[in-house]
Amino acid sequence: MQLAQRVKALTPSSTLAITAKAKELKVQGLDVIGLGAGEPDFNTPQHIIDAAVLSMNEGHTKYTPSAGLPALKKEIINKFAKDQGIDFDPSEIIVTSGAKHALYTLFQALLDEGDEVIIPTPYWVSYPEQVKLAGGKPVYIEGKEENDYKITAEQLISVISEKTKAVIINSPSNPTGMLYSESELKELGDVCLKHEILIISDEIYEKLVYGENKHVSIAELSPALKEQTIIINGVSKSHSMTGWRIGYAAGNKALIKAMTNLASHSTSNPTTTAQYGSIAAYSGSQEMLNEMREAFEHRLNTIYDQLIAIPGFTCLKPQGAFYLFPNVSKAAELTGYADVDDFSQALLEEAMVAVIPGSGFGAPNNIRLSYATSLDLLEKAIERIHQFVESKL
Numbered sequence: 001m002q003l004a005q006r007v008k009a010l011t012p013s014s015t016l017a018i019t020a021k022a023k024e025l026k027v028q029g030l031d032v033i034g035l036g037a038g039e040p041d042f043n044t045p046q047h048i049i050d051a052a053v054l055s056m057n058e059g060h061t062k063y064t065p066s067a068g069l070p071a072l073k074k075e076i077i078n079k080f081a082k083d084q085g086i087d088f089d090p091s092e093i094i095v096t097s098g099a100k101h102a103l104y105t106l107f108q109a110l111l112d113e114g115d116e117v118i119i120p121t122p123y124w125v126s127y128p129e130q131v132k133l134a135g136g137k138p139v140y141i142e143g144k145e146e147n148d149y150k151i152t153a154e155q156l157i158s159v160i161s162e163k164t165k166a167v168i169i170n171s172p173s174n175p176t177g178m179l180y181s182e183s184e185l186k187e188l189g190d191v192c193l194k195h196e197i198l199i200i201s202d203e204i205y206e207k208l209v210y211g212e213n214k215h216v217s218i219a220e221l222s223p224a225l226k227e228q229t230i231i232i233n234g235v236s237k238s239h240s241m242t243g244w245r246i247g248y249a250a251g252n253k254a255l256i257k258a259m260t261n262l263a264s265h266s267t268s269n270p271t272t273t274a275q276y277g278s279i280a281a282y283s284g285s286q287e288m289l290n291e292m293r294e295a296f297e298h299r300l301n302t303i304y305d306q307l308i309a310i311p312g313f314t315c316l317k318p319q320g321a322f323y324l325f326p327n328v329s330k331a332a333e334l335t336g337y338a339d340v341d342d343f344s345q346a347l348l349e350e351a352m353v354a355v356i357p358g359s360g361f362g363a364p365n366n367i368r369l370s371y372a373t374s375l376d377l378l379e380k381a382i383e384r385i386h387q388f389v390e391s392k393l
């Protein structure tokens with residue numbers, strides 16, 4: 001079978017691959033602790049499940065409009081008004097099968113062959129692949145560790161070309177957990193306005209922000225920036241609804257219309273039942289969000305000091321999301337591994353802890369550990385890693 005060039009070049013998601021490998025080892029009876037997960041470990045709140053079941057019993061089991069149920073769009077619009085103070089018209093919103101598919105459809109609607117999308121490193125694994133699948137070219141800028149893995153306006157200017165179509169900003173970031181401040185976003189936004197570059201603002205971790213930190217959307221900074229930005233968000237991480245597959249994009253009407261046309265020929269609509277559940281997610285109590293956020297923050301504060309006590313590990317303290325992203329290049333060197341990929345492999349096979357090597361995120365010196373798992377397991381995993389490193393010194 002001769003496969004298409006576009007899939008031959010595709011690298012499978014490293015996050016999903018390691019998680020699958022860890023599960024396989026567990027099935028073989030090995031006591032592996034998986035820190036690869038990209039999803040909250042809490043159940044979806046009961047009132048959301050009840051609303052979805054009720055909708056089915058009431059007969060809402062048919063297609064919906066391709067861009068989503070009007071009632072769900074209304075809730076999303078209310079959310080933007082309340083959280084960001086931005087007004088959106090229903091024609092500026094598309095509901096999709098997860099935020100991932102919002103991004104996929106966006107790149108398909110936006111990019112012509114050879115168009116460039118600026119992707120700051122470290123990046124979420126799917127951005128480059130999705131850009132390439134749409135015929136685009138990822139252009140990377142290094143978010144330097146000394147700048148909390150964030151890019152500066154000067155760096156952005158230095159890579160802009162005739163072909164630049166868009167830049168991706170993911171705050172809070174997967175994998176680094178870093179947040180852009182209002183002034184940093186303003187500086188980046190000014191560059192994008194001047195050069196007419198679309199800002200793709202992936203805000204999927206918006207609700208998971210810790211300490212004194214505050215999430216700011218670049219689109220809320222001025223009406224001009226709202227026009228220049230497409231926001232990507234969804235209920236997966238905020239409401240612990242990863243399996244429901246509901247995300248959305250909000251932005252320019254013509255772009256949303258093009259995305260809707262594409263969706264009408266690919267997914268038809270996001271699952272009807274999941275849309276009804278998502279209406280309840282936004283219209284019902286948000287209490288659970290706070291409880292989850294507090295649980296994540298408590299875990300982070302408990303394990304952070306244990307993590308940086310491991311010889312050769314350095315780590316910026318995350319401000320949001322649910323990942324730790326230590327630089328472990330020194331630890332790999334001290335323990336005799338050629339690189340961090342080999343070190344990660346050994347962590348899985350010898351220490352029985354599954355972490356994601358940073359190479360998949362464009363950051364080969366780091367590993368990503370998810371703290372979306374119980375504190376007991378987290379402490380046990382960090383202890384195992386510590387002992388593993390000590391034993392090899």
Ligand code: PLP
Pocket residue numbers: 038097098099100101124170173174202204234235236237242245246247
């Ligand atoms: N954007 C980022 C940065 C993510 O980490 C993820 C999920 O891991 C997504 C988008 C996709 O979210 P969804 O599950 O809604 O497709």
